[in-house]
Amino acid sequence: MNRHAFSFGLVVVATTCLSLFYTEAGFGQTNPEQGHDMGRMEETGAADIATGKMIYRMTCIHCHGSKGRGDGAAAIFIGPYSHPRPNDFTAGIFKFRSTESGQLPMLEDLMRTIREGIPGFMPSFRNLGEERIRQVSLYIAREFIQKELPTQTTIKYVEHVGPYTYSVESVVRGKEVYKRLGCFACHGLDGRGTGISLKDKRGLPIKPVDLTRQETFGNGTSHEDIYRTIMTGLDGTPMPGFSSQFKGKEESAWDLVHYILSRQGR
Numbered sequence: 346m347n348r349h350a351f352s353f354g355l356v357v358v359a360t361t362c363l364s365l366f367y368t369e370a371g372f373g374q375t376n377p378e379q380g381h382d383m384g385r386m387e388e389t390g391a392a393d394i395a396t397g398k399m400i401y402r403m404t405c406i407h408c409h410g411s412k413g414r415g416d417g418a419a420a421i422f423i424g425p426y427s428h429p430r431p432n433d434f435t436a437g438i439f440k441f442r443s444t445e446s447g448q449l450p451m452l453e454d455l456m457r458t459i460r461e462g463i464p465g466f467m468p469s470f471r472n473l474g475e476e477r478i479r480q481v482s483l484y485i486a487r488e489f490i491q492k493e494l495p496t497q498t499t500i501k502y503v504e505h506v507g508p509y510t511y512s513v514e515s516v517v518r519g520k521e522v523y524k525r526l527g528c529f530a531c532h533g534l535d536g537r538g539t540g541i542s543l544k545d546k547r548g549l550p551i552k553p554v555d556l557t558r559q560e561t562f563g564n565g566t567s568h569e570d571i572y573r574t575i576m577t578g579l580d581g582t583p584m585p586g587f588s589s590q591f592k593g594k595e596e597s598a599w600d601l602v603h604y605i606l607s608r609q610g611r
């Protein structure tokens with residue numbers, strides 16, 4: 346293991362312990378089970394924000410920093426000169442959204458990122474429970490983003506059912522879509538990346554993800570996750586959103602998803 350990976354491991358262990366401690370301590374008076382109640386989901390009371398702040402200070406601040414600018418004390422271990430670093434929440438540019446490119450994420454998008462984590466960069470905080478995940482998301486929105494988050498998206502999410510599920514024919518069509526939309530320009534014809542040098546919004550070098558290794562995808566690896574990534578793109582990186590190319594023929598995005606999944610381990 347190189348020093349970089351080791352340091353990251355330490356940070357993850359430390360933060361996971363903290364969040365475990367937090368869960369054990371049973372902070373706040375809310376029951377995590379109540380997080381599933383849609384009525385409560387809409388509440389943005391001061392008590393929620395205050396609990397969210399406490400969670401942030403115990404669990405997130407080391408990487409994301411006290412002002413949400415991604416400059417916490419531990420962020421340096423993730424690689425001061427490498428990508429990706431914890432993002433600057435105050436800049437309002439988010440990678441993992443279900444909304445159009447250029448828009449803010451929905452609250453549920455922040456919650457999903459926190460729940461699932463980001464492989465290699467941020468641990469999953471699932472053990473906080475849905476209610477606390479919601480509270481810390483509200484805190485980030487209020488304190489750092491400081492704008493109203495969208496509550497719906499204009500992107501059409503076609504269900505992955507019936508004729509749109511996996512088939513060999515779909516993979517063959519997906520390969521054509523991959524070529525037609527120019528994915529190969531960055532990801533290469535074999536999906537492994539072309540080695541072209543790209544930069545993210547901070548001017549730091551960034552590599553197109555190796556599409557044959559889904560374990561490295563930050564935005565999730567389920568069919569639905571990859572569909573969402575393709576539609577929305579990853580703002581702040583060169584990965585564009587393709588929702589306009591799929592307008593009116595959203596089903597064919599599933600062909601592309603199937604093609605990517607068929608390439609795993611190749």
Ligand code: HEC
Binds near residue numbers: 356
């Ligand atoms: C070990 C360091 C670390 C800890 C601890 C951490 N994060 Fe992160 N977080 C990151 C990194 C690194 C990124 C950027 C990864 C990327 O851009 O692929 C990130 C990104 C995010 C994003 C934005 C993703 C996007 O859409 O661009 C959110 C939201 C987030 N973190 C919330 C949290 C919350 C809430 C906590 C505490 C419960 C937390 N993080 C704890 C390292 C951390």
Ligand code: HEC
Binds near residue numbers: 523565585
């Ligand atoms: C202009 C270059 C470029 C083009 C064109 C492009 N990508 Fe990407 N893509 C990237 C970069 C760069 C990343 C890595 C972003 C990161 O590390 O956060 C990426 C990441 C991804 C990911 C992984 C996302 C994750 O969860 O981490 C998938 C899947 C993906 N691209 C699919 C596609 C598909 C399918 C197409 C064509 C429809 C495409 N890309 C076109 C540059 C590009």
